[in-house]
Amino acid sequence: MNSVAGKADLPRYSQVQTGLRVESMLERMAAPQLIRMAARYAPGDDARQMQKARQAIEKALGNSRKLDALVSGLTPLERFLMDEVRRSPHGVDGWALIASARARGLKPAQKPAQVELYRHFRPASFEGAELLWPLMADGLLVPMTLPNPFMDGYGRNLEVGSPLLSADERLLSRLPEPTERPPLRLTLPPVPEGRTAHQSAAQPPAPQLVLLKMLEVLRALNREGGLALTKGGGYNRNAFKRLQKRLPALPDAEFWIEVCQGGDLLEEHNDTLRPTPASEQLAKSDPQDLLTGLGKLYVGLGGSHESAGQMVAHLGPLRSSLIALLGQLPPTTLAGLSTALETCTPDILRLPSLRGQGVQWRVWLGEALSGPLRQLGLVALSGEGEQQVVTSALLERPAAAPSGPAWVVQPNFELVVYPAQLSAEGMELLAAAEALRFDDHSASYRLSRESVYTALENGLSLESLLAGLEKYSAAPLPSGVRSTLQGWAARRERLVLHSGVTLLEFPTLEARDLYRQKSGGTAIGQTLLLPGAGQKPPVGLPVLKYDGPPRKALRVNQGGLLSTDGELDFLGRNLLSQHAHAVPGGYRLRVGQPLSAGAVRELEARVQGTLPPLLRLQLARWSGTEPAPALGHATLLQHPQAAALLEHPALSGLLDGLLAPGLLLVRAGQQSALERELTALGLTPDGAFVAGKQATSSAAPDYDFPEDTRRKRALLEQAIAERRQVQLMYQTETYHGWYGESRPGKTRQRLFTPKEIYKEGSTPYLLAEGVNDPEEERIRVGYILGIALV
Numbered sequence: 128m129n130s131v132a133g134k135a136d137l138p139r140y141s142q143v144q145t146g147l148r149v150e151s152m153l154e155r156m157a158a159p160q161l162i163r164m165a166a167r168y169a170p171g172d173d174a175r176q177m178q179k180a181r182q183a184i185e186k187a188l189g190n191s192r193k194l195d196a197l198v199s200g201l202t203p204l205e206r207f208l209m210d211e212v213r214r215s216p217h218g219v220d221g222w223a224l225i226a227s228a229r230a231r232g233l234k235p236a237q238k239p240a241q242v243e244l245y246r247h248f249r250p251a252s253f254e255g256a257e258l259l260w261p262l263m264a265d266g267l268l269v270p271m272t273l274p275n276p277f278m279d280g281y282g283r284n285l286e287v288g289s290p291l292l293s294a295d296e297r298l299l300s301r302l303p304e305p306t307e308r309p310p311l312r313l314t315l316p317p318v319p320e321g322r323t324a325h326q327s328a329a330q331p332p333a334p335q336l337v338l339l340k341m342l343e344v345l346r347a348l349n350r351e352g353g354l355a356l357t358k359g360g361g362y363n364r365n366a367f368k369r370l371q372k373r374l375p376a377l378p379d380a381e382f383w384i385e386v387c388q389g390g391d392l393l394e395e396h397n398d399t400l401r402p403t404p405a406s407e408q409l410a411k412s413d414p415q416d417l418l419t420g421l422g423k424l425y426v427g428l429g430g431s432h433e434s435a436g437q438m439v440a441h442l443g444p445l446r447s448s449l450i451a452l453l454g455q456l457p458p459t460t461l462a463g464l465s466t467a468l469e470t471c472t473p474d475i476l477r478l479p480s481l482r483g484q485g486v487q488w489r490v491w492l493g494e495a496l497s498g499p500l501r502q503l504g505l506v507a508l509s510g511e512g513e514q515q516v517v518t519s520a521l522l523e524r525p526a527a528a529p530s531g532p533a534w535v536v537q538p539n540f541e542l543v544v545y546p547a548q549l550s551a552e553g554m555e556l557l558a559a560a561e562a563l564r565f566d567d568h569s570a571s572y573r574l575s576r577e578s579v580y581t582a583l584e585n586g587l588s589l590e591s592l593l594a595g596l597e598k599y600s601a602a603p604l605p606s607g608v609r610s611t612l613q614g615w616a617a618r619r620e621r622l623v624l625h626s627g628v629t630l631l632e633f634p635t636l637e638a639r640d641l642y643r644q645k646s647g648g649t650a651i652g653q654t655l656l657l658p659g660a661g662q663k664p665p666v667g668l669p670v671l672k673y674d675g676p677p678r679k680a681l682r683v684n685q686g687g688l689l690s691t692d693g694e695l696d697f698l699g700r701n702l703l704s705q706h707a708h709a710v711p712g713g714y715r716l717r718v719g720q721p722l723s724a725g726a727v728r729e730l731e732a733r734v735q736g737t738l739p740p741l742l743r744l745q746l747a748r749w750s751g752t753e754p755a756p757a758l759g760h761a762t763l764l765q766h767p768q769a770a771a772l773l774e775h776p777a778l779s780g781l782l783d784g785l786l787a788p789g790l791l792l793v794r795a796g797q798q799s800a801l802e803r804e805l806t807a808l809g810l811t812p813d814g815a816f817v818a819g820k821q822a823t824s825s826a827a828p829d830y831d832f833p834e835d836t837r838r839k840r841a842l843l844e845q846a847i848a849e850r851r852q853v854q855l856m857y858q859t860e861t862y863h864g865w866y867g868e869s870r871p872g873k874t875r876q877r878l879f880t881p882k883e884i885y886k887e888g889s890t891p892y893l894l895a896e897g898v899n900d901p902e903e904e905r906i907r908v909g910y911i912l913g914i915a916l917v
Contacts, residue, residue: 695733
């Protein structure tokens with residue numbers, strides 16, 4: 128077996144793979160930070176200059192012995208923080224790190240020396256920041272965004288940027304697997320006698336109970352075809368009332384819809400909120416992972432669930448700190464938890480907002496515990512006042528596998544469900560029942576004909592349903608329930624249920640009249656029939672429902688050819704008859720024929736996926752929402768480093784801007800002057816303009832021009848999630864007047880790597896880094912005109 132000399136005795140640890148490497152951040156650091164970082168990674172090496180320091184760091188990151196030496200020299204505080212990142216290498220909330228370290232009395236070994244962070248920032252000055260920023264200065268911790276709450280800069284505040292921190296994957300891989308955390312150094316008051324965790328103190332509900340509530344919301348949305356949204360993004364009132372009727376067990380349905388949104392289980396599509404494909408796997412979630420996810424989700428919940436939260440200056444960081452403490456504190460009183468939170472959080476987090484006065488955070492804490500934290504099953508409360516006992520579900524404990532019956536099936540078709548005993552298979556079986564009531568540690572469901580039909584339509588077989596009900600029940604399945612379920616399944620194919628008016632459509636007038644002679648009914652138009660009272664439609668007919676969004680029965684290829692996929696509704700057929708003509712393989716829109724913007728929206732609502740960009744442009748032009756194309760002559764300057772030419776003072780006045788990466792537009796009449804200036808700079812143009820495949824970077828970007836901010840955010844969030852670059856056409860933000868009124872300025876085009884979307888007040892902004900010119904830019908999302916994903 129081959130081995131590398133001198134490395135055989137190195138300990139082997141499990142590898143951490145996050146894709147994060149410190150080298151990507153070195154270019155952002157000034158000399159003092161690089162020299163300081165080199166002293167930690169490569170002590171003894173000559174690193175008195177920027178380049179030498181950078182080389183020493185890069186060399187140390189590839190040397191396991193130097194990384195092991197670095198790990199062995201970590202202080203107790205540093206080792207604790209690095210172990211926490213090792214447990215969650217894809218990002219740990221910095222506020223949680225501060226609270227956890229202070230709960231253990233961990234402090235820097237000595238007062239850290241100030242240093243400039245990433246060239247433009249200085250260490251944050253609030254109490255508690257000194258636990259984190261020295262590790263960022265030394266390159267041990269890496270911020271997920273620049274800026275972040277733990278560094279100061281002009282106009283920055285604690286809510287700017289992400290508080291998530293991580294570390295280089297090679298350094299994390301040299302850390303041993305974390306064991307037990309250091310003991311807490313908090314003095315907690317004793318739990319009142321008779322209310323210990325092992326006696327009568329309330330216990331948090333099983334995570335499966337929260338899972339059942341979320342699943343009930345998703346099933347109701349699927350049955351309703353989604354939840355319609357208003358133009359402002361709120362819930363359509365009538366649509367929400369219909370949804371609420373399907374959720375009798377959830378009087379707080381709006382809260383659980385928000386929870387599902389925060390968990391990325393719902394998405395907006397055509398102004399309708401619908402379950403995502405990922406939601407289909409929710410029933411298989413690990414209960415402990417679910418609790419961890421709910422804790423993170425709580426931090427981002429809207430503040431409307433805690434009215435006193437609006438009186439607190441920094442609600443998000445306070446929530447992060449509270450979740451961190453709940454994951455580590457044993458059962459304690461409300462007074463004890465309040466004292467712990469006060470001890471472990473920086474004073475600045477507990478200040479009142481501009482609207483608040485006094486100690487508002489204590490009021491908020493009580494509301495948080497009795498409100499969303501209790502609803503999410505993260506805490507249980509017993510008692511009243513300051514002696515109220517708080518028991519956390521986030522405290523790490525061994526997971527208990529289901530060991531008993533999951534339910535009892537009663538003769539009246541109701542199921543008494545014990546969530547703690549539910550497995551993933553049991554949860555999937557409950558799709559055949561509808562929830563009636565959720566209690567603290569149990570739930571009541573009922574088998575109804577509609578719920579059983581829905582489950583059978585979704586692929587559950589009758590045999591699996593009967594076997595599963597029997598398998599997980601504490602008592603034999605009642606014979607009446609078994610026979611009724613069998614009868615429902617036998618009649619399922621013979622029944623078609625309708626709400627409202629039902630119309631039958633026939634291919635011809637003669638076929639309709641022949642049917643009417645035999646069966647009766649009222650003729651409507653040439654091919655429609657309204658059945659008589661009590662008359663059932665024939666079995667096997669395809670059904671089109673008009674009480675929800677239209678069925679997406681049209682396909683369109685990149686060439687603009689439309690084809691049908693299943694039954695198309697009346698309006699869809701009318702659109703094709705008026706604006707398209709039949710061709711082999713489908714339909715083509717009549718070129719240049721005017722049509723209304725409403726007709727375009729109705730057509731797009733029936734298309735699977737999205738319209739090809741050219742067809743979207745054609746429809747916009749024919750409907751009058753886009754101008755006609757304009758042709759003109761222009762002189763172009765091509766070079767891979769076009770941005771450098773544009774910035775030169777002798778050339779900038781002769782150029783009109785960057786058309787695309789590597790391609791500049793020459794100002795009209797200035798070609799000769801530009802050639803002279805380039806020659807004077809030793810950059811004489813050779814005339815070899817490259818086109819086609821060799822100049823793909825200079826091709827005009829395929830812009831999408833969203834009309835509303837929600838669509839812009841969706842495209843940018845997609846690019847961030849997929850780690851793609853974006854070509855943006857945007858207007859700069861300028862400020863005018865005494866009050867600094869924001870107005871759009873010059874229009875620019877630039878290639879970016881998007882970092883994050885954040886809000887200042889209610890205004891969304893994009894923080895992005897230029898690709899050709901690696902400088903961060905803050906762009907108002909509303910001033911973005913066009914977006915092209917690269």
